[in-house]
Amino acid sequence: MIYSVIVDISNSQVDRVFDYTSDDQLEVGQRVEVQFAHRKVEGFVVDCKETTDCPPEKLKSISKCLDEFTVFDEKMLKLGRYMCQKYHLRLIDVLRLFLPPQMRGNRVRVLSRKQATISSQCPLTLEEMLEKCSRAPKQQQLLTYIAQHGATLSAQLSEQFGASALKSLVEKGLVSEQEIVVKRTPYSGVSGTDTRHSLTQSQQNVVNSIMSEPGQKFLLHGVTGSGKTEVYMNVIEQVVNSGKTCIMLVPEISLTPNMLRLFRNRFGDCVAILHSGLSAGERFDEWMRLREGEARIAIGARSAIFAPLDNIGIVIIDEEHDSSYISDFNPRYNTIDVAKYRCSQYNSTLVLGSATPSLESFLAAQRGQLKLLSLPERINHRPLPTVEIADMAMERRSGNKGLFSDLLKQRMTETLEKGNQVILFLNRRGYSSFLMCTKCGYVARCADCDVTLTVHREDNELKCHYCHKRYRMLTQCPECGSSAFRQGKMGTQQVVELLNAMYPDVKVLRMDADTTQNKESHVKILTAFANQQAQILVGTQMIAKGHDFPNVTLVGILDGDQSLYYSDYLATERTFQLLTQVAGRSGRDTQAGRVVLQTYTPTHYCLQLAAKQDYLGFYKREINLREASLFPPFSTIVRVLYSGENEKDCIKQLTIHYNGINDLKEQYDTDFLYLDKMRCPLKRAEKKYRFQILMKLSVDKTDEILQKLYDVTDKSDVKGVTVFVERNPQNLS
């Protein structure tokens, strides 16, 4: 047989298929080792056929087959080809997404352990055996133990009875050892008993609608705390019972121990977790359990959409608006598109769920492309939290220069006195690196806006991210004349320090990128907070989603408008989503919740509507703005990003492409709503200069134009310049 193999070479432009021969019976999706350009490389079989155009003297044979199983099937390969076409990707980059990364290069193995049992070959009875080792009490104890307990891991027996006892028994032929495969279990400490709620009428209606139309695409709009998770679990249970499999996606950071516990408790070993935080071995074992059908529910972040499952009944994407569903590095893809394609292959149901659906999804629902389901109320009519807005500009004018408004301080004290818990949220999407006098504590602020100025080291200036005014870098403190400055981030650490000073007896936990370097710390912090080992949790984006802490009755948002200051068409939508999500952490159980939202722009419609948690109001307002200004979803934004260490080379490459794109514009004049070239707002990153070509295209012609655009941007004329085409990029920095 002839096998077409795509070779797995990193960082190379080789994305071609080569033919090899083999006497073995191989299948599409098998990993093989082949000779390629005088070295041995890994590859995947993508086709099996009778003939080849390759001349017989050149045809090499496959060196060896790397696994006894396939890593993808024909349907996955089709999905891969679809993604290549849609996003202009290399097939090899896409195929790599389909298997645990460490499998490549054989960096992960099945874990096997020896176990010992009474030898089945041995004709003696237990008494006779015990007789045979009458002078070795340890051996007798060991024999008795495995006679009672059955097969036991050799390591355990050696520890309990001594390695020599086990060894002698094996030598005497009384005990035999076998290698068995053991599966590593991620977060094995996370378990408990299932608490099954009987569904409320609204939950039941939603479940019924989903189950009554297999193959339909739904958008579930349910306010925070409306019981969406219970709906998902109910639907998944029915689908699994009907013999099909399920994929449940959550944003990376909301795959919390609590979420896992819920699923483990209900579905046990039928659930497998796919998550980048797992160890190589755990990830491989979970993947294998899905591959072998031992687990039939895959739960995980973005990449779990590629779970090795067959006969998929349903795909659920929770918090569907979350930007982590759009991969912003190679290979770039949109998980919702991929999910739609996978669903079409099995006629599976798709459920997108969110308290704050993306404008795009909600518009699709309005247009009937998604079927809208809603859970407009919290469980048992619990009220949504009361949101109070603290006007920080006013606080400043009345002399409060601190991080906390008087209102927030008052609410915190009340809450702590009642024995309830507080979450303080710091919006670090707009990172703020400020300048502070170490002698008197003066912090540089904008004269016009009273917002902390951000240090821009590259230009040696201070900028107001609110009004964009620029200031020269300070060399002397205007208050005390000192020249000792500290440049820092208004970060969670400082908030914790302040809290410690204000409430010396209160225990505070911090959760951000610094405190969650390893995967276990994430779990530890959340578990400690859930067990009420601390009264206050301070954190960034990580604490915004998916958590359900019944005792939290106050959420403080320290810098509610930070992310509004981005000159990005998505800024308002993002801010609204974030604020609603964070606010939704408050008062989820029987006790009413409060939120204090600190802002310098208390009258901005985004904050006003977020305070009322009025999604529909926000949707209407924002969608009209987008339509009027022709921003997505009423157009497609395409960015071609150039980066390289040599500034001139970047400009040179950009200019050549720009001319090509201009020619395209002439052909498609009315479909080019905008075209320009410029430096990126983030001018230089990791030593590389950054430039971009931006265009706005009509939605109808986007695919057609992009295919031609790729012909232009694929041509590399200048070495050392990386070119990336992004469709509706999630950020334009």
Ligand code: ADP
């Ligand atoms: P969402 O995902 O919509 O924010 P959750 O699924 O986390 O909401 O549910 C919010 C809270 O309500 C959880 O504590 C959950 O255990 C509880 N809950 C869900 N469904 C029910 C029900 N049918 N009866 C009682 N409590 C429920």
Ligand code: ZN
């Ligand atoms: Zn300003």
Ligand code: ZN
């Ligand atoms: Zn000073």
